[in-house]
Amino acid sequence: GAGVSQSPRYKVAKRGQDVALRCDPISGHVSLFWYQQALGQGPEFLTYFQNEAQLDKSGLPSDRFFAERPEGSVSTLKIQRTQQEDSAVYLCASSLDFSVYNEQFFGPGTRLTVL
């Protein structure tokens, strides 16, 4: 079956522009995670959804970052007024069940470059 998909794969934005990054999780997966990976570093947690509920947004670096999953499936990460420090790869992951740990399956990521 299809894995986690993300679009666009690459995004170049001018400083100050708004961007929207999309994640399509594996069908039926309850949990969805967003991570940010700066060049040469490990991914860092941004936010977590269980179905449509955003249960943890403690990793969002500022109020310019906003994520939603209105129907409990597709999720969008929006960054307003992008800054150069927002340049990173944004990874989305989904997992089947929230009550016991199940493996998180990662998408290919969206590489955001802010000029």
Added chain:
Amino acid sequence: KQEVTQIPAALSVPEGENLVLNCSFTDSAIYNLQWFRQDPGKGLTSLLLIQSSQREQTSGRLNASLDKSSGRSTLYIAASQPGDSATYLCAVIKAAGNKLTFGGGTRVLVKP
């Protein structure tokens, strides 16, 4: 706050040598530990997952050990091949939540 460290940051070995990758974490109260592989421009591929009650997991040429009390895990890759060249990441998950806390990764180059 959980911190995960991977040493070395980069490693270069000739083909056929065994690889030893280290991961350490500061908070031993983990639910499990997972090793991932990341190829350039790609997402993360899960290699091995070790539950907190386990000491090791094996898959083919890969073996991962876990010592919770000392906050360490080691990934062994036997008889390395050029196709093993990638970045290897370890991540831990707390019992209370599902978010992964990652180390910085070890970039591996296996020379033919």
